[in-house]
Amino acid sequence: MKINAILLGMSALLAGCAVVPESIVQQPMTAKPQPVSTVQPNNGAIYQANAYRPLFEDRRARLIGDVITIAISEKTSAGKAASSSGSKTGSINSSIPTIFGLPFKTLQGMSVAASSSGKNADSDVLSATNNFTSTLTVTVVDVLSNGNLVVSGEKQVALDKGVEYIRFSGVVNPDTIQSGNVVSSTQVADARIEYRTNSRIDKAAAMAWMARFFMNVLPF
Numbered sequence: 065m066k067i068n069a070i071l072l073g074m075s076a077l078l079a080g081c082a083v084v085p086e087s088i089v090q091q092p093m094t095a096k097p098q099p100v101s102t103v104q105p106n107n108g109a110i111y112q113a114n115a116y117r118p119l120f121e122d123r124r125a126r127l128i129g130d131v132i133t134i135a136i137s138e139k140t141s142a143g144k145a146a147s148s149s150g151s152k153t154g155s156i157n158s159s160i161p162t163i164f165g166l167p168f169k170t171l172q173g174m175s176v177a178a179s180s181s182g183k184n185a186d187s188d189v190l191s192a193t194n195n196f197t198s199t200l201t202v203t204v205v206d207v208l209s210n211g212n213l214v215v216s217g218e219k220q221v222a223l224d225k226g227v228e229y230i231r232f233s234g235v236v237n238p239d240t241i242q243s244g245n246v247v248s249s250t251q252v253a254d255a256r257i258e259y260r261t262n263s264r265i266d267k268a269a270a271m272a273w274m275a276r277f278f279m280n281v282l283p284f
Contacts, residue, residue: 088256089231093218095205097129125213125245126238128204132215134232136198136249136257147187155179196257200232212237215252231258 125132157177202217216233234252241247249255 087231087260088258089216089218089233091214091216091233092205093216093231094203095128095216097127123245124238124241125204126207126211128207130204130213131201131245132204132213132236132241133199133201133244133246134215134217134249134252135246136196136200136230136232138194138196138249138257140194141192143189143191145187145189147185149183149185151181151183153179153181196259198230198259200230202232208235212253226262228259228261231260232256 155178157175200217200219202215204213205216206214208214213236214233215236216231218229218231220227220229232249232255234249234255236247236252240251249257
């Protein structure tokens with residue numbers, strides 16, 4: 065009974081130690097705007113530089129904390145085909161000549177023939193197609209010295225069997241931002257797009273840590 069209880073406990077432990085694959089987005093998911101100084105210096109003129117706001121200001125994202133909508137439209141297709149073949153043939157013929165006056169006359173005139181052939185053919189065809197379409201609003205987490213915007217964001221959707229989430233990060237050139245602060249994912253540099261779930265199906269695809277340990281140390 066004790067052995068059965070121990071085995072049952074180890075089975076439950078192994079089932080609960082499944083490792084969810086790590087995220088490829090290695091930066092904060094959001095950032096707060098820079099704090100605004102509450103003290104406004106007065107230079108004694110009508111025009112106040114710190115309080116000035118243009119009448120027709122461009123609302124394009126350009127500061128930390130601003131939001132940008134990423135239109136994710138990724139489609140990749142790859143294919144590979146390779147083939148090889150080889151063949152080899154060989155033959156040999158041998159005979160004993162007939163010479164009068166030599167012993168073993170019964171063996172004279174006999175002939176031996178042998179042949180061999182080998183052929184090897186190999187072919188391989190690989191193809192992969194991926195299509196990902198979605199919309200995600202991200203936050204500007206940093207502004208580079210050349211004006212480019214480092215963006216990052218995450219969207220989570222809770223379902224009955226788990227949580228689905230989309231993560232995105234990359235570098236946006238402000239010149240590519242369209243009306244409504246929308247940018248296509250194909251115009252984002254260093255883009256990292258991730259779609260994951262923490263449901264049981266996703267956990268079942270990940271090998272438990274103890275199973276991975278034994279798979280590494282076992283000789284077969």
